[in-house]
Amino acid sequence: MPNPFLSMKDIDKSFGKVSALKKAEFHLKKGEVHALLGVNGAGKSTLMKVLSGVYEQDSGEILLEGEKIRIRSPKVAKDLGIYCVYQEVDTAIVSELSVAENILLDSIVAGTNIFISKKQLNSEARNALKQLQAEDIPVEKPAFMLSLAEKQLVLIARALVSSAKVIIFDEPTAPLSLHESTKLFSVVKKLKANGVGCIFISHRLPEVFEICDRITVMGEGTLVGTYDTAQTNQEEIIEAMLGTSYSKDFPVRTHALGKILLRVKEVSGGEKVRNISFHVSEGEIVGVVGLVGAGKTELAKTLFGYSPHTDGTIEILGNTLKIKHPKDAIKAGMALIPEERRKEGLFVHEALQTNASFPNLQKFSRFLFMNKRKEKSFAKEIIDRLHIKTSSTDTPLIYLSGGNQQKVAIGKWTSLDSSLYLFDEPTKGVDIGAKIDIYRLVREFAEKGKGCLYFSSEIHEILGISDRILVMYDGQIVKELSREEATQERILLYASGGKEK
Amino acid sequence: MQAEVRKNKLQERGINFLFKFGAIALLICIIIYFSSISDAFFTYANFTDILRSISIVTLLALGVTFTLVVGGFDLSVGSTMSLSTVVSASLMVWYEMPLWLVLIVPILVGVLVGLFNSFLIVIIGIPDLLATLSTMYIVAGFHRTYTEGYSIYNNMPLTSGGTAPGQFSEAFLWIGQGRLLGLPVPVWIMLILVVVAYIVLNHTRWGRILYMTGGNEEAATLSGVNTRKVKFIAYIISGIFASLAGVLFTARVGSGQIDAGTPLLMEAVAAVFVGYSVLGIGKPNALGTFFGAAVIGILLNGLTILNLPYYAFDIIKGTVLVLALAVTYVYAKKRFSRT
Numbered sequence: 001m002p003n004p005f006l007s008m009k010d011i012d013k014s015f016g017k018v019s020a021l022k023k024a025e026f027h028l029k030k031g032e033v034h035a036l037l038g039v040n041g042a043g044k045s046t047l048m049k050v051l052s053g054v055y056e057q058d059s060g061e062i063l064l065e066g067e068k069i070r071i072r073s074p075k076v077a078k079d080l081g082i083y084c085v086y087q088e089v090d091t092a093i094v095s096e097l098s099v100a101e102n103i104l105l106d107s108i109v110a111g112t113n114i115f116i117s118k119k120q121l122n123s124e125a126r127n128a129l130k131q132l133q134a135e136d137i138p139v140e141k142p143a144f145m146l147s148l149a150e151k152q153l154v155l156i157a158r159a160l161v162s163s164a165k166v167i168i169f170d171e172p173t174a175p176l177s178l179h180e181s182t183k184l185f186s187v188v189k190k191l192k193a194n195g196v197g198c199i200f201i202s203h204r205l206p207e208v209f210e211i212c213d214r215i216t217v218m219g220e221g222t223l224v225g226t227y228d229t230a231q232t233n234q235e236e237i238i239e240a241m242l243g244t245s246y247s248k249d250f251p252v253r254t255h256a257l258g259k260i261l262l263r264v265k266e267v268s269g270g271e272k273v274r275n276i277s278f279h280v281s282e283g284e285i286v287g288v289v290g291l292v293g294a295g296k297t298e299l300a301k302t303l304f305g306y307s308p309h310t311d312g313t314i315e316i317l318g319n320t321l322k323i324k325h326p327k328d329a330i331k332a333g334m335a336l337i338p339e340e341r342r343k344e345g346l347f348v349h350e351a352l353q354t355n356a357s358f359p360n361l362q363k364f365s366r367f368l369f370m371n372k373r374k375e376k377s378f379a380k381e382i383i384d385r386l387h388i389k390t391s392s393t394d395t396p397l398i399y400l401s402g403g404n405q406q407k408v409a410i411g412k413w414t415s416l417d418s419s420l421y422l423f424d425e426p427t428k429g430v431d432i433g434a435k436i437d438i439y440r441l442v443r444e445f446a447e448k449g450k451g452c453l454y455f456s457s458e459i460h461e462i463l464g465i466s467d468r469i470l471v472m473y474d475g476q477i478v479k480e481l482s483r484e485e486a487t488q489e490r491i492l493l494y495a496s497g498g499k500e501k
Numbered sequence: 502m503q504a505e506v507r508k509n510k511l512q513e514r515g516i517n518f519l520f521k522f523g524a525i526a527l528l529i530c531i532i533i534y535f536s537s538i539s540d541a542f543f544t545y546a547n548f549t550d551i552l553r554s555i556s557i558v559t560l561l562a563l564g565v566t567f568t569l570v571v572g573g574f575d576l577s578v579g580s581t582m583s584l585s586t587v588v589s590a591s592l593m594v595w596y597e598m599p600l601w602l603v604l605i606v607p608i609l610v611g612v613l614v615g616l617f618n619s620f621l622i623v624i625i626g627i628p629d630l631l632a633t634l635s636t637m638y639i640v641a642g643f644h645r646t647y648t649e650g651y652s653i654y655n656n657m658p659l660t661s662g663g664t665a666p667g668q669f670s671e672a673f674l675w676i677g678q679g680r681l682l683g684l685p686v687p688v689w690i691m692l693i694l695v696v697v698a699y700i701v702l703n704h705t706r707w708g709r710i711l712y713m714t715g716g717n718e719e720a721a722t723l724s725g726v727n728t729r730k731v732k733f734i735a736y737i738i739s740g741i742f743a744s745l746a747g748v749l750f751t752a753r754v755g756s757g758q759i760d761a762g763t764p765l766l767m768e769a770v771a772a773v774f775v776g777y778s779v780l781g782i783g784k785p786n787a788l789g790t791f792f793g794a795a796v797i798g799i800l801l802n803g804l805t806i807l808n809l810p811y812y813a814f815d816i817i818k819g820t821v822l823v824l825a826l827a828v829t830y831v832y833a834k835k836r837f838s839r840t
Contacts, residue, residue, distance in 0.1 A: 306723060327725035336723055344723050347716045349783075358713060359724045361706045368705040412724075 004063075005030040005197055006166055011060035013046055020046040021057070025223040026216055028166065031195040033188055035208045035229075037241055038218035044201055047218070048168050051199075052084040053077035064165070078106060081165035083158070085172055087292075089151040095144035100125035102143050103157045128157040131194075132187050149180040156187060167191065168199045171292065173207060178497055185211045204291065204496060205234050217241055238460075238488065250464035251443040257467075258282025259317070261451040262420055264303070267312035272298035274475040276312070280420065280451040285442060287466030288455045288477075291495050295475040296455040297339050300424045303453075304336045305329040316420065330359065335413035337406075339424040339455075345409040346397055353379035353393040355408055360415040382411035387437055403434020410441060420451040427461065439465055459491050473497050520778045520832040524825070528796050535803035542806055549684060555798035556691035557582075557746045557753070561762070561769035562776075562790045563698050564742030568629070569773060569785035570702065571735040572715035573622060576633040578743040578769060580640035581614045582762030585747025587644050590653040590669075590757020597667040604748060611744025614640055615737035622736070623729050637766075645759060653757030669755055677752025687749055691791075694745075698787035711735060712784065767815070768797055771822035777829045797821055 006028040013021040021043050028034050038044045049055045051062070053074040062069050064080060071077050077084075086092055093102055100118075101108065103125040108116060125139040134153045143151065152172060159167050169188070173181040188198055188211055202208050208215060209229055217224040217240040224240050262280040267273065272295035280286045290296050302309050305323035314321050321332050329336070338344035346355055357364040357375040364375045379393035386407040390400055397405050406426060413421065423442065427435045442465060446452050456462050462469055469486045471479040471494040479494040493499075536543040561578045568575040585607035592598040592606060614636065621632035649660055655668045679686045702708035713721045714731045722728050743762070750761050775796055776789025800821065801814055 304723070325725075325727060326723050327727060330725040338723055343717070344719045346720055347713055350713075350716060354709070358709070358721075361709055365706045368707065370704055370706060370709060 004028060005065060007063040008047070008051065009061050009063070011047065011050060011062075012058045013050060013055060014058060019221060021050070021221045023060070023222055024218065026051075027226070028197045028199060029214075030197055031192050032213040033192050033198045033200055033211055035200045035202065035212040035215040036218065037202075037208065037215060037237065038224075042218040042241075043221035044218055045170065046221070048084065048170065048199070048201065051077070051166075052082055052168060078162065081163060082168070083162070083164040083166070084168040084170065085152060085155045085159070087171040089148060089155055092155055093143050093151050096142060098140050098142055099137055099146070099154055100139040102154050103128055103139075103161060105158060106162050124161060125157070128161045129153070131160060132157055132190065134187075149176050149184070152176075152184065153187070156191075160191075164196060166197045166199065168201070170201050172200075173202060173204060181207065205237065205492065206496070209234065234489075250439055253285070253443070253446065253467055255283055255447055257284050258449055261317060262453075263315040263318075265313045265315070267302065267309045267314060269302045269307060269309040269311070270298060272475040273302045273309065276477055278470055278477060278480070280453060282419075282449045282451055283446050285446050285452040285454055285465055285467050287462035287469045288453060288472055289459060289462040289469060289491055289495060290457060290472030292457050294457075294472040294495065296457070296472055297424055298475070299472070300336060300338075300422045300453070300455055303329070304334060304422060330416065330418075333419035334422060335359075335416065335418035335420070336422045337409050337413070337424060337426050339428065341406055341409045346405060348397045348405070351394045351396055352383070352388075352390060352400075352408055355397060356382055356412045357415065359412055363415055378415055382408070382414060385414075386411045386441065401431065401434070403430040403437070406430055406434065406438065407441075410438070418450070420453070421445055422453045422455070424455045425457065426454075427456070427458070459488050459495075462491070463488065471495050517832075520783075520828055521780055523828055524775050524779050524792065524796060528792075528799065531796070531800055531803060535799075535806065539803075539806045542803060547802065549688065551795070551798045551802045552688045552691070553685040554802065555794045556685075556687035557750050558765050558768045558772060558798070559691050559791055559794040560694060560742050560746035560749065561765055562772040562794055563694060563787060564739035564746075565769050565773050566698070566702075566776070566785045566787060566790045567711070567735045567738045567742070570711045570715050571732050572718065573629040573732060573735060574633060575618065575736065575739045576630065576766065577614060577618060577636040577640055578739060578746075579762035579764075579766030580637045580644065581611055581740055581743035582747040582750065582765065583760055584614070584640050584644040584647075585610055585744035586751050586761045587648050587653060587757040587759060589748045589751045591648070593669050593673065594653050594655060594657065594665045594667040594757070595659075600670060600672055603673060607744045607748050608741055611740035611742075611747075612737055613740070614743070615740025616733075618740070619733040619736040623732050641760070641763070648757070648759055650759065652759050655756075669752075673752055674755055675752075677749055677754070687753060690749065694742075695787055695791045702787050767818055767822065768794070771818055771825060772797055774822060774825035774829055777825065778832065783832065793825070
């Protein structure tokens with residue numbers, strides 16, 4: 001490649017013993033839109049964090065316009081013209097300040113003037129928004145009144161006024177509607193025409209093919225390949241993303257289904273759970289798939305009573321349940337493995353055995369007193385059964401890898417003998433070996449006649465594991481597909497709000 | 502590079518050592534130092550004296566421990582104790598109530614303060630420090646208004662004319678001044694409550710639920726714990742401990758001093774934070790709290806023997822608190838950077 005605009009070569013980065021990047025590479029031309037793809041945990045976001053100065057690489061070099069650079073902090077990255085538009089726009093927006101102040105935040109902070117001219121500020125901000133064809137955002141409005149899409153535009157405008165050379169878009173379309181996405185794409189094309197290099201991270205392949213010039217696929221912290229969009233197709237990219245044929249890791253159902261375990265009728269709650277109806281039979285794995293923000297987590301939490309439903313009914317084995325708190329759901333035989341395991345599922349500073357016994361303390365105590373021997377033997381049991389790699393049952397969970405932590409989060413429910421398991425993105429941030437273990441576990445639960453609801457945004461995973469697939473879009477179930485009917489393309493179509501003709 | 506790594510390791514080991522054994526090392530140093538300069542220090546009589554002097558602070562500190570365990574904090578324990586002091590004294594001296602009422606009513610007052618705190622924190626959602634700071638002033642105001650600013654003692658003259666009818670009964674004073682099996686009664690009360698708190702926190706289901714609620718409220722909720730209820734209970738327990746401390750104080754000095762608990766708040770908080778790190782437990786815990794109170798008590802006792810003026814004691818107490826906090830937070834930073 002002659003003279004790439006930005007080059008990242010042989011980037012290594014590890015956290016403790018876990019290596020996140022191994023000789024990772026990425027090359028960006030001036031004025032191109034370059035997609036960075038990969039399954040979760042492939043190292044995309046780590047690589048981008050190295051580029052934007054959040055982490056520094058352990059080794060390897062970065063060249064910008066032919067010059068070797070060291071990006072020691074986010075500020076250095078910004079000074080070099082490297083900007084990032086994060087998916088969580090709210091982390092970068094100061095909600096109390098006006099739109100104009102937000103757009104010019106960096107220059108206000110770095111500026112030497114004590115006094116700030118509101119007039120000048122507003123006119124500069126208006127100019128920037130004009131370039132993005134977003135003049136309709138009033139610059140004096142406080143930022144918290146904006147929609148997500150508008151906030152995103154404000155962030156892009158911020159990059160623009162600081163004459164950004166590279167803008168990283170981290171899943172920008174995930175929270176956007178189709179219409180808003182289309183608008184974003186025209187902005188990206190405009191940036192491209194101005195010679196800005198855009199790095200585009202997305203899980204939505206159709207849009208990647210729509211706006212990107214080239215595609216780089218990462219896997220396991222390293223480069224898999226870079227492709228010209230014009231000369232490749234979705235199948236090739238998916239194959240590159242998934243690596244070797246992945247589906248054989250999924251065990252297949254051989255047992256018959258039992259009676260209907262869970263029946264959800266017209267359940268609504270909040271904005272993201274709207275009029276949901278479905279059922280799960282004993283021994284069945286029902287996959288609930290949708291893009292990030294489709295309402296999967298909200299549905300799981302609603303069923304589990306964390307944010308109780310306002311309408312509709314939830315039945316288990318024909319009995320209507322009153323679920324107002326997770327404890328009601330647990331009593332009814334449900335178990336939730338939440339998406340954010342460190343934040344919601346586990347007590348990471350506590351010992352493995354303490355975590356394992358927690359949902360069912362009654363079983364591990366006599367009268368009021370804890371029976372620590374019983375706790376320990378249960379912890380040993382799940383370590384053996386779920387192949388958890390740890391030296392002892394006293395190890396605090398922070399010392400375990402993500403996959404092993406997740407196994408604890410699953411295993412802790414087994415003392416309750418729950419009948420319905422809700423898995424919310426159980427393989428997020430988990431290495432491939434542990435992933436396969438988790439798939440097997442889910443299948444084992446099903447074989448024992450448990451009902452499993454498997455929420456995931458990874459389509460190949462849903463395709464592999466589910467007996468039946470429900471596609472969610474914008475808080476609703478828009479399509480039900482059997483295992484035989486489902487294909488990657490059909491799921492993606494429905495999940496992004498499309499319909500078959 | 503290698504040297505740097507080694508230096509970091511040394512530093513980390515140093516911090517770990519300080520965290521685990523710092524408080525114990527400090528205690529040993531203090532004892533050795535004071536023993537070497539005063540013969541009166543290292544005696545059985547003096548040590549029972551120290552234990553008796555820390556009994557009230559320890560009760561306060563145990564209450565604070567419970568709120569810290571659930572991830573909260575209670576600054577109002579000092580004024581709650583003051584209120585319970587004057588309530589118990591007034592019941593005896595002004596109203597000549599029977600002993601059981603004199604003991605029960607202040608505890609109910611403590612429960613009420615705890616309920617008020619939980620209401621502010623759990624239902625309304627005010628951050629714990631600010632909520633209990635406000636409660637601290639409200640309760641302090643209440644207890645001064647109640648006594649019209651006077652301390653309560655036997656047959657005191659009343660503002661309405663005449664003298665108060667009642668006196669402190671012998672049985673009541675025995676709680677604060679008596680001895681049992683060679684130790685003062687307050688020491689027995691303290692030891693029993695420390696052990697009870699230890700067993701509850703470390704060996705029962707309730708303790709597990711309290712710690713888990715403090716450790717990760719969201720995860721506890723998703724494991725089926727009603728964390729709001731747990732927090733409610735923790736603040737009520739804190740109120741009860743504070744009012745017990747107040748009753749003990751009244752019985753100890755034989756009068757209802759106003760503002761009795763105010764100076765003890767800081768000591769109690771310092772005791773809990775010294776106890777945080779004892780033996781590297783790294784969480785608020787009952788035995789550590791007792792140990793922390795003992796460190797501070799011994800330090801103050803020694804300084805009294807040295808004839809240091811009492812108004813300088815706050816400097817020492819504050820310094821101990823800062824040191825304990827420094828060790829705790831430096832360690833916490835290390836710990837969290839690992840995740």
